[in-house]
Structures are given as structure tokens and as C-alpha cells.
Amino acid sequence: MISPVLFWSIAALTVIPALSLLFARKAVHIAVSIIGVMIGLAVAYVTLGAPFLGVVQIVVYTGAVMMLFLFVLMLVGVDQRESLKETLTGQRWIAFVGAAGLAILLIAAISEVAFEPAEEGVSGEPDAVAMLLFTDYVVVIEILGALLITAAVGALVMTHTPRLRPRRTQQELQRERVLAGANPxxxxxxxxxxxxxxxxxxxxxxxxxxxxxxxxxxxxxxxxxxxxxxxxxxxxxxxxxxxxxxxxxxxxxxxxxxxxx
Amino acid sequence: MSPMAFVYLAVVLFVIGAAAVLLRRNAIVAFMGVELMLNAANLALVAFSRIHGTIDGQVMAFFVMVVAAAEVVVGLAIIIAVFRARQTISLDEPAELKG
Known part of the structure; x- marks a missing residue:
């Protein structure tokens, strides 16, 4: 069974940084907090008998996804202020009520069911996961490969800007400056x-x-x-x-x- | 402690992510809320995998991670494209389709 100390440590490590999503002002602070959440989730995966997923979580989320978020934050400017003007009146309270309602609904639904956890823990070692991935789920793996390629190409296409007019040479630039009356x-x-x-x-x-x-x-x-x-x-x-x-x-x-x- | 506790933790994280998506107007922050929701779903999958004693749930969580990585790449590319077009990443600004 899982030790309560470990569980509550994981809960504190994930929920407290996650709350910054709601209350922090600066996007960079939020991104760094979410990195903490991802590390906490990796610990949770290892605790639940999934060491492979724990390592993948660290590598993919803290290493790649959150770094990509930080890249984009730097690209668009970290000082992008969030406007506090409400476009939809009362959106904040509607959002809080909706989130609270979702929480009540999910917790009520989960507390209705009672699962008897399996006695023996599962083995999420890489070889066990790989055996399942490349036998039962091999078609899904192939499709996911196609999806990743498509996503990469899509990102390239979406961020590519074609040159509208030919690049001006240094000679043309200098001629323009002199014709405009600048000191040659x-x-x-x-x-x-x-x-x-x-x-x-x-x-x-x-x-x-x-x-x-x-x-x-x-x-x-x-x-x-x-x-x-x-x-x-x-x-x-x-x-x-x-x-x-x-x-x-x-x-x-x-x-x-x-x-x- | 039963692994069901992790399902409750997943519910809490999912709700925080959903509230962030509803509340925040910064596109990148709302997007991080989506990421948090996906991770909460992953945590529930892994907890159920532990409860049932099979690793199929872990494989599902792995697939979710792959799809989330692809989604992040495309989503951030869209945010960059919108930022290039109108110099803002606020979700309220692009409102041309409003009737």
C-alpha cells in the first residue's frame, strides 16, 4: 500500500504550484510552477508502479513541453499584460461556479463506486510496457508516429512566413539614403x-x-x-x-x- | 492508503486546470491549464492501472502524453501565428467572428 506521508507530499507538491494557474500574475511564474507540478506527477507515477511513465513524464513534460512554453513566452514577450477588463460580464464568477460544480460532480461520482485495489502491484518497467506497446497496441503506435510527423509539419507551415518582396541589396539601400538627402x-x-x-x-x-x-x-x-x-x-x-x-x-x-x- | 486517493488528487488537478482555462485570458496560461487537465487524466489512468493490476492504463497514459506533445506543438504555433498577425496573445482580442 502507499504510505500516507508520500501521498500527502505528492499532493502538496502538485496542488500548491497548480494553484498559481489561478492566482499568479506573471506567465513565467506560472510556467515554472507547472514544472513543479510535472515533477510531482512523475513521483506519483513511480509510486503507483509506473517507473517508465515517471521518467517519460520528466523528459517529455519538464524537458520539452514546458521549455517550449517558456520559449514561446520569451518570443511573444514576457511583459504581455493580461487585461483585467471583463469582456463577458460575470465571467469570473461563472467560471468559479462551473469549476466547483465540476469538482462536486466528479467527486460524487467517484465516491459512489468502490474498487478493490489489486493485491499485487503492477510492473511498469520499460520492458513490460514495450512488450505491450509493440504487440497489442502496435497499430496505435504507428498512427501516433504519423500524428507526430503531421504535427511537426503543421507547426512548420503555420509559423512560416513567405517573403513578400525580394530582399533589398545593400547598394539599393545606400542609393535610397543618398537620394533622400543623407550624407553619403x-x-x-x-x-x-x-x-x-x-x-x-x-x-x-x-x-x-x-x-x-x-x-x-x-x-x-x-x-x-x-x-x-x-x-x-x-x-x-x-x-x-x-x-x-x-x-x-x-x-x-x-x-x-x-x-x- | 488506497490508490483511489490519487484519483481524487487527479480530480482536484483537473478542476484547477479547467478553472484556469475558463478564467485566464492569456492564451499561453489557458493552454497550460489544458496541459494540467491532460496530466490529471494521465494520473487517473495510472491510478486505475494500479487498481486493476494491469499496465494497459499506463500504455493509455503514454498515448495521451504523445498526443499532448503533438497538441502543444500545434497550439503554440497557432499562438505564434496569432501574435504575428495582431501583436497580442489575449484570448479576447480575436473577436471578428462575433455576430
């Missing part, structure tokens, strides 16, 4: 031809004007850039060198040696 060459690095090559100093074009695009937009958003005019002012009048506006990040002071050059 790379943006200059910050500090190119400027007197300082810090990241917040814009590059200078051949006429000596600062090129605004050469400085990262992040620094602009943080107001950590310099305009460049203070450097030119310092060139013409060294006394203005200290008067430049303080910026967020520290810049090395231009040394006197550089000014002499």
Missing part, C-alpha cells in the same frame, strides 16, 4: 580636426566650423557637450580660457604648451 559618407568622429579629441568636442569641418552630428546624441540629451566656440575664443584670446561654461563631465584643461604650438 560616415559621420566624422568627435574631435576630428578639433583641438581636443574628447568625446564631447565636435569635429571641425575644413572651414573650421563645428559639426554637430559628430557628437553622440546621448551626450546632447544630458547637456554634456561643448559648443566648440569657446575653444576658438581661447585661441584668439587666452584670457577667455577659464570663462567657458562648466559641463557635466570634466575635460582636461588645454595646457599652455598646446597654446604655444
Amino acid at each position: 559618407v560616415n559621420k566624422p568622429m568627435p574631435g576630428v580636426y578639433a583641438r581636443h579629441n574628447a568625446l564631447d568636442v565636435p569635429a571641425l569641418d575644413p572651414e573650421g566650423k563645428p559639426i554637430d552630428e559628430s557628437v553622440s546624441r546621448v551626450l546632447e540629451a544630458r547637456h554634456q557637450t561643448t559648443e566648440g566656440f569657446e575653444w576658438r575664443a581661447a585661441l584668439t584670446d587666452p584670457s577667455k580660457k577659464k570663462a567657458r561654461p562648466a559641463s557635466g563631465i570634466s575635460k582636461p584643461e588645454p595646457t599652455d604648451k598646446e597654446d604655444e604650438r
